[in-house]
Amino acid sequence: MIKWSEQINERLGPFKRKHFKRLLIKGLLISGGSLLAYLLVATLSESFLWMNSVPRFFIFLFFLLLTAFCYHRYLHKPLVWFLFGRGLKNEEAAILIGKSDTEVNDQLLNLIQLTRQQGSPLSEASIMQRFNALRHVAFEKHIDLKTNRKYLPILIAPLVLTLIFLLLNLNLFTGSVSRIVQFNKTFVPEAPFQFRIKNQSLTAYLGEDFTLVACFSGSAIPTELYIEQNELLQKFSENEDGSFSFLFEKPQTSRKFRLYSVGYYSSEFELKIVSRPALSSLRSVLKFPPYLELKSIEISNSGNLEIPEGTTVTWLAKLSGTKSAKMIFSSGVTGEMKSGGQNNFEFRSTLFKDTDFKIVLENDSLQGAENISYQIKVIPDELPAIQVKQVTDSVLYK
Secondary structure (H helix, E strand, O other): OOHHHHHHHHHHHHHHHHHHHHHHHHHHHHHHHHHHHHHHHHHHHHHHHOOOOOHHHHOOOOOOOOHHHHHHHHHHHHHHHHHHHHOOOOHHHHHHEEEEEEOOHHHHHHHHHHHHHOOOHHHHHHHHHHHHHOOOOOHHHHHOOHHHHHHHHHHHHHHHHHHHHHHOOOOHHHHHHHHHOOOOOOOOOOOOOEEEOOOOEEEOOOOOOOOOOOOEEEOOOOOOOEEEEEEEEEEEEEEEOOOOEEEOOOOOEEEEEEEEEEEEOOOOOOOOEEEOOOOEEEEEEEEEOOHHOOEEEEOOOOOOOOEOOEEEEEEEEEEEEEOOEEEEOOOOOOOEEEEOOOEEEEEEEEEEOOOOEEEEEOOOOOOOOEEEEEEEEEEOOOOOOOOOOOOOHHHHHH
16 A cells, blocks of 8 residues: 555655745844844944943843744744754645645645545545646745845845944944943943052951052043042042042942043942951960979960970960961971961960060961061079179278
């Protein structure tokens, strides 16, 4: 028995291929032209209006929505067919062919429906007769790919305009696209001068005044400078050398700011606030040599010591804003203080001679910036000695 469904699939294959090829070309022309036209209008608008983050976000969002719409409306069906071979049933293809070819009309549709009822010799003969009647018909001939030419202006017009703008000013187009894609970043228009910050570091200590020093460079130098914090403008003070100063009074938290002058803003800066490592308290536990038969004692808040030779000193330090601490002795010995948790640090050493030492405090922001120096006087252990002094009594000579 002839498998008529396979025969029909083979006959309809070229039609389906050409049908979806026409849809794909149409979809690419319309989608490409629409997206390019939108992108052109959006980038030009953004360039001349210099939009902030919110409008740029909606421009980007609408571009994504337009892309999704073009795909769903024009590209989804042809791509699914070319990739997976799905999307147009034989009955649907027969209806399309019947509408475009009056000679075929409903014959192909009836043939497809009849093949589903085949089984008897009579129906088999009827199918063969109908199939042979359509054998000479090339179903795909009624699909004209040239009809897509009417969609060419949709793509060509924005493409030509885009190429013109690219040739005239490449940065105008590419810069705007970059700002739209990075909608969450802050961009500023290019000024005829440059903002310069003279501070080597924008790091300040918690609760300590910080003076920001800035200046201009370029051919056109403004006479005033402002700082913008939380959408509030404050004026800098002018220095004798032409630079400008602004005082951050005892800042408690990090803050972002921009510089402003004559309608132009700088890029965004950040003043980072860090805690300065500090020694809150220092206790010294003295364990004397056994021969002295003295009990251990504790001395609070006194780094300078006078102790017998051979005394073991345990320093107990209470620190703040400190990640690590070390002891450095004048003899060259260096030791890391052990952390006991809750900002407590400890170090132990037995001393036999005079020495100076310093405690070096560090944290993630400051390395070796805080040093506290002390002195230790060691009383040497000596053998007992008798000092004799001869004194003449003048009474015996009278």
